Amino acid sequence: MTAPRRRSWPGAREEERMSELVKCTALRRDFGPVKALDGVDLTLDAGRIVGLLGPNGSGKTTLIKILNGLLQPSSGEALVNGCRPGPATKSLISYLPDRGYFPDWMRVSDMIDMFADFYIDFDRRKAEDMCRSLELEPGQRIKSLSKGTKEKMQLMLVMSRQARLYLLDEPIAGVDPAARDFILHTILTNYNEDGTVLISTHLISDVEQVLDEAVFLQKGRVVLHESVDSIRERTGESVDALFREMFRAQAWKEGENHAW
Amino acid sequence: MDFAIQSSRPIWQQLTEQLRRRIVTGVYPAGSRFPTVRELAAEAGVNPNTMQRAMGQLESDGLVITNRTLGRTVTDREDVLEEMRRRLATERTEEYFKDMETLGYDRAAAAELARSEGGRTDE
CATH class of the missing domain: 1.20.890 (cAMP-dependent Protein Kinase, Chain A)
Structure with missing residues (x-):
């Protein structure tokens, strides 16, 4: 496992460049007999776009929920900016859940008002700009939005904050390929440059151009954490190809033990 | 002319090659202002850190000059x-x-x- 090369933003202050924004140590989380996270050690620096990549059930959503305080670890530790997830870290984290949670009767503009009330770092002008480019009509009721448009609205709200850590759980899963490019473009042009973006997805080929680093999660463990360029240099393959290779090999191995 | 990124090679190298070509073919004329890292990253749809690395290469090539007051410009040295x-x-x-x-x-x-x-x- 190669440590990712540190690269920095021009203009980022030195102490921010080198800071460990996220640090997980021997992090475990069980759901009954299921080990969703089975000893995760992971450090993420500030100012990076990181892909959290793994097949279904590998622990991506569990890890994200622990980082934003929605789940407690069974053992081990998760720190965000040196603190355990809690009230102090809520203001640093902008979270895009893997499903919608908004009441149907509200309008897009109600959501913008609510976010502006809740979060001191919410930038209303940015929200309005993004509504225009994503073709969201502020007067529309959430009920009347398509699945993909709802996802765009959620993303608009989440990216309008000047957060230190963006946790995006499957931001592109429900939209068509053209909208994916648009959403990735929105993420790239709106994230806070000193902030870190953690994007969980299994649609790797769609995101790999925007990533600095890739974290491969498998059965609750980090099996690879490397910069995307270093993966390409080392293997001569895309991250997507490497992912398919690693996880296909695993499926075959399992196949030898189970008769199917 | 769009950036074309293939899967198997480091992205920053591909960006460097395509930007070099743009410069010598006059897409960005000699002596003119060079786009910012963020502009280029948005155009190519890539991570700004990746584009920064390509920019660093263009600077060490001498093709792009960073000037404290004017920002980045394309070299005017023929x-x-x-x-x-x-x-x-x-x-x-x-x-x-x-x-x-x-x-x-x-x-x-x-x-x-x-x-x-x-x-x-x-x-």
């Missing part, structure tokens, strides 16, 4: 531009020879073929 143009042309020529070798033409035969085909004006 010798630097000509050297890069020559280098890109040489690389393409080498690729040609390699490709011809797989077809069974040695360098002399390949050069002769280029000369005779290059002299033809009709299609």
Whole structure:
């Protein structure tokens, strides 16, 4: 496992460049007999776009929920900016859940008002700009939005904050390929440059151009954490190809033990 | 001209090559303002850190000059531009020879073929 090369933003202050924004140590989380996270050690620096990549059930959503305080670890530790997830870290984290949670009767503009009330770092002008480019009509009721448009609205709200850590759980899963490019473009042009973006997805080929680093999660463990360029240099393959290779090999191995 | 990114090679190298080509072909004219990392990253749809790395290479090539007051500009030194143009042309020529070798033409035969085909004006 190669440590990712540190690269920095021009203009980022030195102490921010080198800071460990996220640090997980021997992090475990069980759901009954299921080990969703089975000893995760992971450090993420500030100012990076990181892909959290793994097949279904590998622990991506569990890890994200622990980082934003929605789940407690069974053992081990998760720190965000040196603190355990809690009230102090809520203001640093902008979270895009893997499903919608908004009441149907509200309008897009109600959501913008609510976010502006809740979060001191919410930038209303940015929200309005993004509504225009994503073709969201502020007067529309959430009920009347398509699945993909709802996802765009959620993303608009989440990216309008000047957060230190963006946790995006499957931001592109429900939209068509053209909208994916648009959403990735929105993420790239709106994230806070000193902030870190953690994007969980299994649609790797769609995101790999925007990533600095890739974290491969498998059965609750980090099996690879490397910069995307270093993966390409080392293997001569895309991250997507490497992912398919690693996880296909695993499926075959399992196949030898189970008769199917 | 859009950025084309292939899957198997480091992205920053591909960006560097395509930006070099844009500079020597005058897409960004000599002495003009060069786009910012963020502008280029948004255009290519890549991570700004990746584009920054390509920019660093262009700076060490001498193709892009960082000026404290003016920001980044394309070099106005014709010798630097000509050297890069020559280098890109040489690389393409080498690729040609390699490709011809797989077809069974040695360098002399390949050069002769280029000369005779290059002299033809009709299609």
